[in-house]
Amino acid sequence: MKRNKEKETNDLYLEERLERVDRWIQEGKIPFSSRVIPVNESLSTQQWVLPTEQVIEILRSARSFALTRCECRERYQRCDNPLDVCFLINDEADKYVAEGEARHIPIKKAVELLRQANEKGLVHLTIYNPEQYVYAVCSCCPCCCHDLQFLIKYGRGDLIAHSEYIAHTDMNVCAHCGDCVERCVFDARVWENEQMIYNADECYGCGLCVTVCSAEATVMHRRKKK
Numbered sequence: 001m002k003r004n005k006e007k008e009t010n011d012l013y014l015e016e017r018l019e020r021v022d023r024w025i026q027e028g029k030i031p032f033s034s035r036v037i038p039v040n041e042s043l044s045t046q047q048w049v050l051p052t053e054q055v056i057e058i059l060r061s062a063r064s065f066a067l068t069r070c071e072c073r074e075r076y077q078r079c080d081n082p083l084d085v086c087f088l089i090n091d092e093a094d095k096y097v098a099e100g101e102a103r104h105i106p107i108k109k110a111v112e113l114l115r116q117a118n119e120k121g122l123v124h125l126t127i128y129n130p131e132q133y134v135y136a137v138c139s140c141c142p143c144c145c146h147d148l149q150f151l152i153k154y155g156r157g158d159l160i161a162h163s164e165y166i167a168h169t170d171m172n173v174c175a176h177c178g179d180c181v182e183r184c185v186f187d188a189r190v191w192e193n194e195q196m197i198y199n200a201d202e203c204y205g206c207g208l209c210v211t212v213c214s215a216e217a218t219v220m221h222r223r224k225k226k
Helices: 012-026 054-061 071-076 090-098 107-119 146-154 179-183
Strands: 034-037 065-068 086-089 123-129 133-140 165-169 189-192 195-198 218-222
Touching: 012 146, 054 086, 054 107, 054 123, 054 133, 065 090, 065 107, 086 090, 090 133, 107 133, 123 146, 165 195, 179 189
Parallel strands: none
Antiparallel strands: 034 123, 065 086, 086 133, 123 133, 165 218, 189 195
8 A cells, every 4th residue: 555554643533443353353253344345337247246236235135234324434524425325234223223323225225325435436345343244334435434544544454355356457458547546545556657557466356446447448357366
């Protein structure tokens, strides 16, 4: 990551959350803090892909899910991205609905909100906790999201699992328009000497680069297991 990784020592909320996540991982209660989910539009039908968008499958497979406001953006208020993008799963959903802090919505509305989040350049993440592993799916921004801040400010890439996909760009087709550079939260794409430079090692597989590639130079491939 090329972003500034220096700690904000006065951000006690973020530091306490990081300590809690580290403790859960050390105790074997969770595998990692979150996982990146690729957007459906980024997956080529020619590749080995899942039949539907993974985040929608998570919601459809859940016993219960509910929409709530993004806790991170409400706390930090560093951008004007949408707040109604966080989906709670099962027990967590039922709890927040009962408390009046979330509401059940139809799956069609959930798909609409996720597409809007993609248009805003937000990364879909599954969030983990010790009680039920995946308890939420949120669409996150690098300026407010606690997990993306772990990565950017603390260099803790180990806390966010890559998606099962990775972007592949044909540089012979790439128009070097720079649109994908602006979308890449993980700095896998940078702008140098009026050209886009892609470092696949930094790609977390969110697919945001593909959805703005007018030259169709970038596609998502299944990530090879190490």
